[in-house]
Amino acid sequence: MCSLMKEKAKILDKDAVTRTLMRIAHEILEKNKGTEQLCLIGIRNRGAYLAKRLAQCIEKIEGEPVAVGILDITLYRDDLTLASSSPVVHKTEIDFDIEDKNVVLVDDVLYTGRTVRSAMDALMDLGRPKSIQLAVLVDRGHRELPIRADFAGKNIPTAQNETVEVRLEETDGKDEVVIVEKG
Amino acid sequence: MKILIKNGRVIDPGNSLDKICDILIQEGIIQEICAPINTKADRQVDATGKIVLPGLVDMHVHLREPGREDKETIESATRAALKGGVTSLLAMPNTEPAMDTPENIRLLKKIIQGSALANVFVTGTITKARKGEELTDIKKIKKEGAIAITDDGNSVDSEGLMLEALKRAKEAQLLLISHAEDKAFSNKGAVNLGIISTRLGLKGISKESEYARVERDIELAQKAGTKIHIAHVSCRESVEIIAKAKKKGIQVSADTCPHYFSLTEDAVLGYDTNFKMNPPLRTREDVQAIREGLASGAIDAISSDHAPHTENEKEIEFERAEFGVVGLETELAASITQLLHSGLLNWGELIEKLSLNPSRILGINKGLLGKGLSADLIIVSPDKEWLVEKRALASKSKNCAFLGQRLKGMVEYTICQGQIAYEASSHQGAGQIV
Amino acid sequence: MQWLRKDLLGLEELSREEIEFILQTAESFKEVTTREIKKVPALRGKTVVNLFYEPSTRTRVSFEIAAKRLSADVINIAAESSSVRKGETLIDTGRNIEALKIDIIVMRNNYSGAAAMLARHVKASVVNAGDGWHEHPTQALLDIFTLKEKLGGIEGLNVSIVGDIAHSRVARSNIWGLVKLGAKVTVCAPKILIPPAIEEMGARVTHDIDEALKKSDAVNVLRMQFERDEQNAFPKQLEYFKTYGITKERLSKAKKGIIVMHPGPINRGIEIASDVADGENSVILEQVTNGIAIRMAVLFLVSQANENIKHEDTD
Numbered sequence: 001m002c003s004l005m006k007e008k009a010k011i012l013d014k015d016a017v018t019r020t021l022m023r024i025a026h027e028i029l030e031k032n033k034g035t036e037q038l039c040l041i042g043i044r045n046r047g048a049y050l051a052k053r054l055a056q057c058i059e060k061i062e063g064e065p066v067a068v069g070i071l072d073i074t075l076y077r078d079d080l081t082l083a084s085s086s087p088v089v090h091k092t093e094i095d096f097d098i099e100d101k102n103v104v105l106v107d108d109v110l111y112t113g114r115t116v117r118s119a120m121d122a123l124m125d126l127g128r129p130k131s132i133q134l135a136v137l138v139d140r141g142h143r144e145l146p147i148r149a150d151f152a153g154k155n156i157p158t159a160q161n162e163t164v165e166v167r168l169e170e171t172d173g174k175d176e177v178v179i180v181e182k183g
Numbered sequence: 184m185k186i187l188i189k190n191g192r193v194i195d196p197g198n199s200l201d202k203i204c205d206i207l208i209q210e211g212i213i214q215e216i217c218a219p220i221n222t223k224a225d226r227q228v229d230a231t232g233k234i235v236l237p238g239l240v241d242m243h244v245h246l247r248e249p250g251r252e253d254k255e256t257i258e259s260a261t262r263a264a265l266k267g268g269v270t271s272l273l274a275m276p277n278t279e280p281a282m283d284t285p286e287n288i289r290l291l292k293k294i295i296q297g298s299a300l301a302n303v304f305v306t307g308t309i310t311k312a313r314k315g316e317e318l319t320d321i322k323k324i325k326k327e328g329a330i331a332i333t334d335d336g337n338s339v340d341s342e343g344l345m346l347e348a349l350k351r352a353k354e355a356q357l358l359l360i361s362h363a364e365d366k367a368f369s370n371k372g373a374v375n376l377g378i379i380s381t382r383l384g385l386k387g388i389s390k391e392s393e394y395a396r397v398e399r400d401i402e403l404a405q406k407a408g409t410k411i412h413i414a415h416v417s418c419r420e421s422v423e424i425i426a427k428a429k430k431k432g433i434q435v436s437a438d439t440c441p442h443y444f445s446l447t448e449d450a451v452l453g454y455d456t457n458f459k460m461n462p463p464l465r466t467r468e469d470v471q472a473i474r475e476g477l478a479s480g481a482i483d484a485i486s487s488d489h490a491p492h493t494e495n496e497k498e499i500e501f502e503r504a505e506f507g508v509v510g511l512e513t514e515l516a517a518s519i520t521q522l523l524h525s526g527l528l529n530w531g532e533l534i535e536k537l538s539l540n541p542s543r544i545l546g547i548n549k550g551l552l553g554k555g556l557s558a559d560l561i562i563v564s565p566d567k568e569w570l571v572e573k574r575a576l577a578s579k580s581k582n583c584a585f586l587g588q589r590l591k592g593m594v595e596y597t598i599c600q601g602q603i604a605y606e607a608s609s610h611q612g613a614g615q616i617v
Numbered sequence: 618m619q620w621l622r623k624d625l626l627g628l629e630e631l632s633r634e635e636i637e638f639i640l641q642t643a644e645s646f647k648e649v650t651t652r653e654i655k656k657v658p659a660l661r662g663k664t665v666v667n668l669f670y671e672p673s674t675r676t677r678v679s680f681e682i683a684a685k686r687l688s689a690d691v692i693n694i695a696a697e698s699s700s701v702r703k704g705e706t707l708i709d710t711g712r713n714i715e716a717l718k719i720d721i722i723v724m725r726n727n728y729s730g731a732a733a734m735l736a737r738h739v740k741a742s743v744v745n746a747g748d749g750w751h752e753h754p755t756q757a758l759l760d761i762f763t764l765k766e767k768l769g770g771i772e773g774l775n776v777s778i779v780g781d782i783a784h785s786r787v788a789r790s791n792i793w794g795l796v797k798l799g800a801k802v803t804v805c806a807p808k809i810l811i812p813p814a815i816e817e818m819g820a821r822v823t824h825d826i827d828e829a830l831k832k833s834d835a836v837n838v839l840r841m842q843f844e845r846d847e848q849n850a851f852p853k854q855l856e857y858f859k860t861y862g863i864t865k866e867r868l869s870k871a872k873k874g875i876i877v878m879h880p881g882p883i884n885r886g887i888e889i890a891s892d893v894a895d896g897e898n899s900v901i902l903e904q905v906t907n908g909i910a911i912r913m914a915v916l917f918l919v920s921q922a923n924e925n926i927k928h929e930d931t932d
Contacts, residue, residue, distance in 0.1 A: 075687075076659075089914075121658065122657075378814035380813065387813065503728065
């Protein structure tokens with residue numbers, strides 16, 4: 001598949017990603033009036049790394065740590081979110097109670113909204129949060145469900161035959177966001 | 184009908200013949216063979232590039248009629264036989280009713296007369312209902328036309344009774360065919376005892392259940408002073424025992440089946456019941472020994488042990504499934520593929536196993552080509568490859584061990600009693616040619 | 618690594634990677650079983666049939682719980698039930714079940730090879746819950762999962778299996794799984810209970826229980842199957858306990874910290890002493906807990922693979 005993809009444009013470079021994450025961190029703190037009752041839960045795979053980075057930003061700004069968890073949504077997906085034919089189930093790692101917390105779900109790209117819906121179902125099975133908010137690095141439009149981001153790094157209008165790739169140091173060796181055209 | 188076969192390579196080991204020449208057939212017999220023939224015929228068959236052989240003589244076939252016409256009838260079996268190049272076959276007596284009385288044999292002969300498409304010879308049983316308890320009237324059975332006796336499927340466990348049977352067979356000048364199996368050792372098993380039975384979690388049939396009985400039956404035959412034939416030899420030890428006995432001058436003959444020189448016990452991994460038969464498929468060493476036994480002459484003949492079973496009796500849990508596979512249509516091609524093309528036997532030797540020796544062992548006037556003899560012969564394309572498919576089998580039952588396999592050697596014509604009884608080109612679904 | 622099989626019939630045909638994949642997946646499912654709400658919607662809308670030709674409470678209940686935790690609907694068919702009694706063939710039963718649009722058939726059968734046969738004739742997934750003497754893959758998987766949890770890994774481990782090896786599907790599946798993952802397997806039993814050529818499967822044979830235990834990191838104690846006793850040659854119960862029973866005394870001479878496993882149900886005082894079954898070496902109850910995670914993983918994986926096969930067919 002990769003050989004059929006053509007990189008069309010670079011939206012964010014390394015510095016832009018860093019600045020964007022910092023801005024999102026400020027916005028989260030503003031809306032939630034600090035870190036009390038706050039926790040970040042990243043959706044595997046890249047959402048988890050972004051959540052960790054956001055937590056670091058928040059700690060830098062507030063001087064207070066914030067709890068971070070990782071959510072695996074493989075068991076909650078509906079048919080249409082099966083990107084590969086048989087995704088591997090990994091562990092959900094949330095070692096704190098989400099009861100009554102303001103949970104900020106973190107993901108790299110918001111697209112149809114189905115991944116976020118699955119994540120909300122998974123969270124509900126884990127407990128009863130006070131509120132669920134959504135932070136994404138990129139919102140590329142084309143929603144199929146009534147889901148919106150509370151915090152979006154960048155809004156990028158895209159065509160159906162394009163895809164937005166978020167590449168991170170931790171997974172891809174460098175930080176950048178690019179638009180790729182499917183062959 | 185006058186039939187002229189031109190230009191084929193005629194191989195007739197019984198007459199030491201291997202020559203390209205013509206054959207003229209009329210009124211059911213061979214009129215001329217390998218002499219200049221200048222007459223016009225009703226049918227002229229161009230056998231250029233093909234092999235002309237005496238029709239196969241299969242000395243171990245289960246026809247199932249009377250009693251289990253759902254599995255096979257004499258008509259469907261002989262049709263399948265002709266397709267496989269078999270013009271004469273020996274019917275096993277384990278029908279329902281069994282061939283243990285002269286009346287039953289008479290009944291069978293009538294059916295044969297009415298519906299058989301090839302030459303069918305008849306056997307009687309050694310004991311009543313093959314139970315191994317009471318001997319049948321062997322003399323009367325011979326009188327009614329049986330050419331051999333056997334309890335095939337069972338073995339006579341009582342040594343005393345078996346010895347008596349051999350003595351009476353000698354008196355009646357009847358061949359006794361032994362199905363060598365000591366059921367105490369075969370243990371209600373389903374596959375060869377060993378790593379395969381362990382891996383599959385099934386009861387195993389030991390080789391000893393066969394070769395111990397082979398040894399015993401040969402000893403008893405020697406005691407009785409008569410000949411004995413061992414059916415469907417499957418393992419190395421049996422071959423060795425038979426070879427040793429022959430060396431000593433004991434009158435023993437033996438046959439094996441294509442599956443025993445083509446397939447090993449590994450075939451049953453996966454629980455396909457088309458590889459379930461008795462005796463079972465054995466190890467690589469046994470297959471090798473069978474092949475060598477054929478080459479050395481320890482094993483005299485190849486038979487099919489054609490054993491048709493309905494789907495209901497085969498397509499079930501492995502343990503519960505019936506033993507046996509059909510084989511009339513594949514035995515020639517399997518033999519050609521495994522023994523000839525590998526260089527183990529040449530054509531003459533192969534035809535000895537498939538036609539000449541069975542005839543000699545049974546004492547019938549078949550397996551030879553010659554002026555004045557009944558025209559039972561086949562024309563074969565030796566290198567034509569074909570795929571063995573269920574839908575192309577002429578037998579009523581499709582439990583074949585070679586399904587999906589590509590075999591070399593195709594029967595183009597089968598002439599039985601001077602009539603073209605089978606013709607590949609006009610036969611529908613003659614097995615997709617590869 | 619992708620799981621592509623629509624069925625789980627045994628461990629014999631699986632690769633090392635496939636076995637490790639199931640174990641890894643089971644870890645995630647074990648996490649689910651520690652939650653307040655022990656349910657995930659992964660198999661929602663799917664139907665699982667437990668088709669049990671042999672009586673079993675533990676395995677059947679374990680599969681039922683696993684299926685329900687995946688939000689599947691579960692139907693139980695027992696051998697005493699009418700159609701099976703009326704002589705319906707296995708293939709017909711399978712086809713009828715399929716006509717009811719069942720997605721997964723979990724079958725326990727008294728005939729070796731029955732699961733393979735059923736899988737050939739139905740499009741639904743078939744999970745072997747034990748076929749005759751042949752295999753009981755999920756049992757071996759949960760045994761191995763438990764070992765891994767307790768001892769960190771399987772490679773190089775010395776594991777003994779004690780009991781009626783010849784007639785044991787648990788033994789066979791365990792041998793396959795353990796050998797493929799690099800363990801050294803020893804089977805220990807009286808001679809008549811050792812099947813021919815078992816060494817070719819990769820297991821060492823000994824008839825001396827103390828010798829077997831001395832070198833073992835773990836011992837899997839099989840139930841002495843007296844209800845399957847067909848021959849009189851089987852040792853009597855007390856005699857068996859004396860020669861092969863796992864007692865505290867025997868364990869004291871074995872490796873310190875040796876793990877004691879049992880597929881259950883246990884026969885106290887026949888193959889295993891009460892104080893061992895309840896003692897600190899025993900992981901018997903943990904096996905039961907892990908059984909749920911393993912079976913959830915298996916049901917999930919075969920269901921997914923079958924979905925992909927169906928999608929490929931319609932493409």
